[in-house]
Amino acid sequence: MPESSVQELSNDDLPPTPDFDSYPVPADVVEAAVEAEGSQLRVVWSDGRVSRYHAIWLRDNATDKENLNLDTREQRSDITALPEGIAITAARVEPCGALALRWNVGSVVSRFHPGWLYVNDYSNGAAKVAVDVAPLLWDAETLPEPSTFDGARILEDDVVLEDWLKAVCRQGIARLRNVPCDEGMVARVAARIGPVRDTNFGHGSHQIDLQDLAKAVNFEFRPIAQNRSGAVDQGPQVIQLGKQRGHGA
Numbered sequence: 001m002p003e004s005s006v007q008e009l010s011n012d013d014l015p016p017t018p019d020f021d022s023y024p025v026p027a028d029v030v031e032a033a034v035e036a037e038g039s040q041l042r043v044v045w046s047d048g049r050v051s052r053y054h055a056i057w058l059r060d061n062a063t064d065k066e067n068l069n070l071d072t073r074e075q076r077s078d079i080t081a082l083p084e085g086i087a088i089t090a091a092r093v094e095p096c097g098a099l100a101l102r103w104n105v106g107s108v109v110s111r112f113h114p115g116w117l118y119v120n121d122y123s124n125g126a127a128k129v130a131v132d133v134a135p136l137l138w139d140a141e142t143l144p145e146p147s148t149f150d151g152a153r154i155l156e157d158d159v160v161l162e163d164w165l166k167a168v169c170r171q172g173i174a175r176l177r178n179v180p181c182d183e184g185m186v187a188r189v190a191a192r193i194g195p196v197r198d199t200n201f202g203h204g205s206h207q208i209d210l211q212d213l214a215k216a217v218n219f220e221f222r223p224i225a226q227n228r229s230g231a232v233d234q235g236p237q238v239i240q241l242g243k244q245r246g247h248g249a
Contacts, residue, residue, distance in 0.1 A: 015111035023115030038087025062110035152178030
């Protein structure tokens with residue numbers, strides 16, 4: 001790919017990352033090549049490693065102003081709204097070591113921090129961690145409902161808590177019933193898993209008060225992309241849903 005297409009975006013400073021962590025640069029990018037009609041990027045590092053990144057993954061993690069709010073590290077764009085044929089049209093290694101990419105949609109150029117790319121090299125298994133519970137591949141036929149546990153018991157019984165957490169690790173999701181609707185209950189359940197991390201919005205700020213169920217309304221849960229703010233490795237999410245019952249007039 002011609003270097004001139006992204007030459008003008010060269011910068012002396014490394015770009016920000018999608019999170020607030022700091023990343024050393026263990027190896028320099030010596031070559032970046034667009035492959036598979038723009039759907040994949042091959043990166044060769046100075047230590048001999050060869051990495052491959054998918055175009056959609058790169059676009060979702062881009063830190064340009066169209067994709068990310070740099071003050072909060074929240075995404076401005078929706079990954080589900082990306083064009084089906086999103087592709088990389090040009091790639092260049094900048095003098096500072098950053099990687100600059102141009103896309104077939106829009107005029108934005110995305111710059112990537114080499115240290116962040118190196119650490120998140122999923123093509124070489126860098127993001128894999130050892131697990132005690134093997135993940136289960138399931139669909140609506142093999143798992144019509146998530147495994148369900150007594151929410152009141154997991155607060156006091158470590159054995160039930162362990163069974164619930166193993167189900168989460170195995171299936172990616174598990175349901176609790178009979179969870180008290182007391183204020184702060186979501187934080188209490190989360191604390192049984194481990195330390196609850198603060199976010200940009202404060203401690204426990206993602207809790208939604210539905211004590212007054214009469215004011216609750218039905219709404220659609222749309223696909224979401226996890227907010228990366230303040231957490232390099234995302235922990236589990238705890239979501240409390242209230243069921244409203246009523247009678248028509």
